Amino acid sequence: MSRLMLVCAAVVGLATALPAAAQFQKPEDAVKYRKASFQVMATHFGRIGAMANGRVPFNGPAAAANADVVAFVANLPFAGFVDGTSGTDKGEPKANVWSERAKFDAAAKKMQEEVAKLATAAKANNLDQLKAAFGAAAGTCKACHDDFRVQ
């Protein structure tokens, strides 16, 4: 366990250590990367949602493990929003990601804060706490999608 704890120690520094534009050789690499990291995050978030919404039985340790992955991976995708990668197809980022970047970044930060709270709440092994924290986190996903993602 301690090794994995160490593994996590510096990841918060990623955003500052690596300016987004310098991280990807081609814009399409950035798009692939952000999609992949959202896919991983959505998989684990969805498993918590299935418990929160009663579609699968509540399993406290599984919820906690999934929430830990969500909270970690939530730090990753935003580096992939490099200039020139907006789109008009469903699911693609709208141009206002860049024209309203401060608002977008704030929405991302809000999500990261809520999934961090979800990871803490999930450790309580209590379904009601999980539901509340999941709902708050899901609200931040939806808010950002409503504002910045092509419907």
Place this chain on the structure above:
Amino acid sequence: MSRLMLVCAAVVGLATALPAAAQFQKPEDAVKYRKASFQVMATHFGRIGAMANGRVPFNGPAAAANADVVAFVANLPFAGFVDGTSGTDKGEPKANVWSERAKFDAAAKKMQEEVAKLATAAKANNLDQLKAAFGAAAGTCKACHDDFRVQ
């Protein structure tokens, strides 16, 4: 920082908390998930490789941050190797992932051990140490690809 450290505390338990077969509703979901997690891992591993191989200037903090992500995400993709998802196209897993599962799991574990060592080595902020640990980790990637991935 401490919150992110907490976030990581239970993720080691993921494999045991969540039997692979029970985690995905459809085999194609498992395929998408493992591809996505390998994509994230490869992006960050590739950035370390670019430094190790002299294609970009050595940046110790960036190497350390990338190695931390690699070491974390390396725990994820193997849950996506669910039955019935082998293939014959380039890059797909061969059937021996399942017929030689113990050997495959050992190869995965070896990789996870080497990328954990890489994350530790990267914190030394020394290019020679980074190169050595990167080479060892890359060797475990290649060994598993040679044995279990369609060429």
